[in-house]
Amino acid sequence: MSRNARLDRLPVTAKHRRLLFGSGIGWALDAMDVGLISFIMAALAVHWNLSATQTSWLGSIGFVGMALGATFGGLLADRIGRRQVFALTLLVYGLATGASALAGSLAVLIALRFLVGLGLGAELPVASTLVSEFAPRKIRGRMVVLLEAFWAVGWLAAALIGAFVVSASENGWRWALALGCVPTLYAVYVRMGLPESVRFLEKKNRHEEAEEIVAAFEAEVDPAELAAIDERGRREAEEGVSTPEQDAFAREDSIWSPLLRRRTAALWIIWFCVNLSYYGAFIWIPSLLVDQGFTLVKSFTFTLIITLAQLPGYAVAAWLIEKWGRRMTLATLLLGSAAAAAFYGTAETEAMIILAGCLLSFFNLGAWGALYAIGPELYPTAVRGAGTGAAAGFGRIASIIAPLIVPPILIFGGPLLLFGLFALSFLIASAAAFTLPEQRGKVLEV
Template sequence: MTAQETQTPPSIAERLDALPFTRKHGRVLAGSGIGWALDAMDVGLISFIIAALVEHWGITKGESGLIASVGFAGMAIGASLGGLLADRVGRRQVFALTLLVYGIATGASALAAGIGMLIALRFLVGLGLGAELPVASTYVSEFAPARIRGRLIVILEAFWAVGWTASALIGYFVVPHGENGWRWAFALGAVPAVYALVVRWGMPESPRWLAGRGRADEAERIIASFEREAGIVNVVPIRLEPARPAARGNRVAALWGSEFRVRTLSIWVVWFCVNFAYYGAFIWIPSILVDAGFGLVRSFGFTLLITLAQLPGYAVAAWLIEVWGRRLTLSVFLLGSAGAAIAFGTVHAVPAIIGSGMALSFFNLGAWGALYAVTPELYPTSLRATGAGWAAGVGRIASIVAPLAVPVMLAAGGAGMTFAVFAVFFVVAAGAAWGLVEHRGKALDDR
C-alpha cells in the first residue's frame, strides 16, 4: 500500500484553505465585485433621481421616501428568499438570476410614465438587488483561503464604493442635464442584465456547496483547476464530510437553534441598525443639501466628493480586519460613524460639511466591509446563504423605514436631530457586534 493510499484524504476546506491566492481567485473576486458595483450604482442613482424628480415632477417628500422605501421592501424579500434559494440550487445560478431581474427592471424604469409605474418597477429592482448581495459575499467567502478570507470580502465590498462613485458621476454629469436626464441614468443601470450572462457561463459554482449536495466529482474538478493554477499536483480526492445537525430540517428555524441563536440575534441587530443609519443618511444627503440652498448641481458635486472617501475606508478596514479581527474592526468603524454623523448634522460651513460627510463615508463603508466579512462566517455551508440572506433581509426592513422616517425627523428637529438618531443606531450596532463569533484565520466551517 502506497503512502498516498494510506493517508487520510483532505477535506474540501483543507484543500481550499491550503491554496495561495491565484488568478482564478482574482477572477471570482472581480466577477462578483463587478456585479456588486453595478448593484451599488443602481442604489446610489435613486438618491440623485429622487432629487431630480422633485424638481421635474414636483413630487413631495413623502412620495420621495416611498420611491426609496419600496425598493428596499423588495430587497428585504429578495435577500430572504435569495439566501434560501442559493442554499438549494447553488450560488452561481441565483447570482446570475438576480443580476438579470434587477438589470431589466432598472432599464424599464427609464420608461416610467408616472410615479405609480416607477414605484412598481423599483420593487422589482429591489427583489434582484436584495438577493444578489448576500449570495455574492457567501460565494466569494467559500472560495477564499482562511488566512485572507476577511480581507477578500472587504475588497469585494469595496466594489460598492466603485459603483456608488459611478452613480455620483452619473448623478453629477447626466441626471441634472435636461428633463430626461434621470431616464438616461436608469438606462445605464440596465447593464447588469447583460453582465448576468457572463456570470452564468464564466464563473464556477462553489465547490463547498457542490460537495454538500453530494456532487463530489464536480467539486473535485473545480478545486483541481485552482490547484493546477497554483502548481499543486497529485492530490488525493476530497473527503466528503457528513452534514452537521444544524444543516437538516427547516433552515430558518436552525438559525435560532441553541448553537446559533446568540450570533443570529446579534447579527440581525447589527444589520438592522447599520441599514437604518446608512440608507437614512445617504439616500437623503443630496436632497438635504438642496434644501440647504446649495442647488441641484452643487449639492451633487458635494455628494461626489463625500462618496470618494468610501474607498480609503474600505482599504483601511481590509487591512485591520486581519490584524484586529472582525469584531473589533466592525465596532471601531461603527463608533467612528456615530461621531461623524453627529458632526455632519451640526455643521454649516461648506468645508465642514464636506469633511464630516467624508468621515461618515470613510467609517460607514469600512463598517459595511467588516459586516459583510463576518456574516457568512457565522454559519456552516448548508446554512450560510440562508443565514446571510435573512440577516440582510432584516436589515432591509430598516432601510424601508429609514427613508420614510427621515422627512418626519427633519420636520421635527432638523438635520441635527436626524443625524443624532443615526449616531444612536451606530452605537447600538457597535455593542451588538460583540455578540458575534470571531473567525479570523479559522476554517470557514469551524463552529
Template sequence: MTDVTTPTVAARLDALPFTRGHARILGGSGLGWALDAMDVGLISFIITVLVSEWSLTGEQASWIASAGFVGMAVGATLGGLLADRLGRRSVFAITLLVYGVATGASALVGGLTLLLVLRFFVGLGLGAELPVASTYVSEFAPARMRGRLIVILEAFWAVGWTAASLIGFFVIPNVAEGWRWAFAIGAIPAVYALVIRWGLPESARWLERQGRHSEAEAIVARLEASPALASSQRRRGEPVLVPTPLAGPAATTAGERLRALWAAEFSVRTACLWLVWFCVNFAYYGAFIWIPTLLFSQGYDLVKSFGFTLIITLAQLPGYAVAAWLIEVWGRRLTLSVFLAGSAVSAVLFGQAGTEGLIIATGMALSFFNLGAWGALYAVTPEMYPTSLRGTGSGWAAGVGRIASILAPLSVPPLLALGGVPVLFVVFAVFFLVAAGAAWGLVDKRGQTLDDR
C-alpha cells in the same frame, strides 16, 4: 481533536495561495457588486430631480427609495434560501437579470405608480444578490485571508457608488431627461448576468455538501493548477489544521434551515447579527439616500449638491482599504465596532456642519467609517453559519436589515420636521452605537476554516 492529513475540499481551499482563479472569482463577483451599488446610488440623485420635475412631496419621494427596499427585504430572505437549495452562482445570475431588466424599464415610466412597482422588482433582485455574492466569495477564500477578500469585494460598492455620483454629476443635470438615461445605464447588469452564469464556477463547498463530489473536485483542482498572484503564508499542498466537524444532522428543508438559525448553538449570534444589520441599514440608507436632497433643500443648487456628494463618496475607498487591513489584524468584532463608533461620531458632526468645508469633511468621515463598517459586516456574516445554513443565515440577516432600510427614508421627513438635520443625524448616531454594542455578540472566526456541516 484535529486531523491534519484529510484532504477535504475545505482543507485544500484553505491551503491555497491567492491565485489567478481567486482573482477571477473576486473580480467577477465584485463587478456585479459595483453595478448593484450604482443602481442604489443613482436613485438618490434621481429622487432629487423628480421632486422638482414631478412636484413630489417628501413622503412620495421617500416611497421611491422605500419601494426598492421592500423588494430588497423580500429578495434577501428568498435569495438566501434559494442559494442553499439551488447553488450560489445560479441565484447570483438570476438576481442580476431581474434587477437589471427592471432598472432599464424604469427609464420609460411616466408616473410615480409604475416607478414604485419597478423599484420593488429592482430591490427584489438586488436584495437577493448581495448576501449570495458574499457567501459565494467567502466559500472560495483561504481562511487566513477570507475576511480581507470579503472587504475587498465590498469595496466594489464604492466603485459603483462613485460611478453613480459621476453619472449624477455629469449626466442627470446636463442632459435632457437625464434621469431616464441614468436608469438606462443601470440596465447593464441584465447583460452581465450571462457572463456571471457561464463564466464563474459554482461553490465547491456547496457542491460537496450536495454530494456532487466530482464537480467539487474538478473546481478545486482548477484552482490548485492556477498560478499564484501574491506571496502566501502557506504553500500549495501544506497541511491545514481542520477541526473535526461537530455532530448533528444538517438542515435540508427551508423550514429546518430557518429553525436552525435559532437553535442553541446559533441563537445569540443570530439575534446580534440581525440587530447589527437592522441598525446599520437604518442609519446608512437614511443618511446616504437623502444627502443630495438635503443639500439641495439647504440652498445648494443641483450641480453643487451633487458635486458635494461625489466628493463625500470618494472617501469610501480608503475606508474599505483600512478595514480590509485591520480585519485580519484586529479581528472581525473589534474592526466592526470601531468603525461603527467612528460612524456615530461622524454622523453627529455632519448634522452640525454649517459651512461647505465642514459639510465635505464630516461627510467624508461618515463615508469612510460607515463603508468600512459595511465591509467588516459582510465579512463576518457568512462566517456565522455552516455551509448548509450559510446562504439562509446571510440572506435573513440582510432581509431584517432591509426592513430598516424601508423605514429609514420614510422616517427622514418627520425627523426633519421634529428637529431638522441635527436631530436627524443624532438619531442615526444612536443606531450606529447600538450596532457597535451588538457586534460583540458575534463569533470572531479570524483565520479559522469555515464550518462545512
C-alpha cells in the same frame, strides 16, 4: 485532505482574482443602481414637483423588494446554488432598471423600483457567500471586504452619472436608468464564467463537479509550492483537530438553533441599525443639500466628493480585519460612524458638511465591508445562504423605514435630531458587534 481543506490552504491564484473581480463588478453595478435613486429623487422632486412623502416612497419601495429578495434569495441559494441565483438576480434587476427609464408616472416608477429591489436584495448576500466559500482561510475576511469595496466603485459611478447625466436635462434621469440594462448582459458572463461553490456541490452530492473545480484551482499553483503548503498543513492539522463542538455546529440546520441563535440575533441587530443609519443618511443627502439652498449641480458635486471617501474606508477595513480581527474592526468602525454622524448633524458651512460627510462615508462603508465579511463565517454550509440572507432581509426593514422617517424628523428636530438618531443607531450596532464570536483564521465550517 478534504476538498474544502485543499481550497483553504491555497495562496491567492488567478482564479481567485477572477472570482473576486467577476463578483465585484456585479456588486458595483448593484451599488450604482442604489446610488442613482438618491440623485433621481432630488431631480424628480424638482422636475415632477414631488412632495417629500412621494420622494420618500420612491426611495423606500426598492428596499421593500430588497428585504424580500435578501430573505428568499439566501434560501434559494442553499437549494439551487450560489452562482445560479447570482446570475438570476442580476437579470431581474437589470431588466427592471432599464424598464424604469420608460416610466411615465410615479406609480409605474415605484412598481418597477420594487422589482429592482427584489433582484438587488438577493444578489448581495449570495455574492459574499460565494466569495467567502472560495477564499483562502488566512485572507478570507480581506477578500470579502475587497468585494464590498466594489460598492464604492458603483456608488462613485452613480455620483458621476448624477453630476453629469441626471442634472444635465429634465430627462437626464431616464438616461441614467437606461444604463441599468448593463447587468442583464453581465448576468450571461456570471452564469458561464464563475465557478459554483464547492461546499454547495458537496452538500448536493455533486462530487465530480466539486473535484474538477478544486483541481482547477490547484493547477494554478506551482507543484513545489503546493507540496510545501501541504507539509505545513500536516503540522498544523496535528495541533488543531476537529472537536465535538465543531462537529455539532456543522450539523446545525436552523439559524435559530441553540448554537446559532445568539449570533443570529446580534447579526440582525447590527444589520438593522447599520441599514437605518446608512440609507437614512446617504439616500437623502443630495435632497438635504438642495433643501439647504445648494443648487442641484452643487449638491451632486458635494455628494461625489463625499463618496470618494468610501474607498480609503474599505482599504482600512481590509487591512484591519486580518490584523485586529472581525469583531474589533467592525465595532471600532461603527463607533467612528457614530461620531461622524453626530458631527454631520452640527455641520453648517460647506467645508464642515464635506468633511463630516467624508468621515461618515469613510467609517460607515468600512463597517459595511467588515459586516459582509463576518456574516458567512457565522454559519455552516447548510444554512450559510439562509443566515446571511435572513440578516440582510431583516436589515432591509430598516432601509424601508429610513427614507420615510427623514422628512417628519427634519420637521420636528432638524438635522441635529436626525443625525443624532443615526449616531445612536451606530452605537447600538457597535455594542452588538462585541457579542459576536471572533472568526479570524478559523476554518469555514462545512
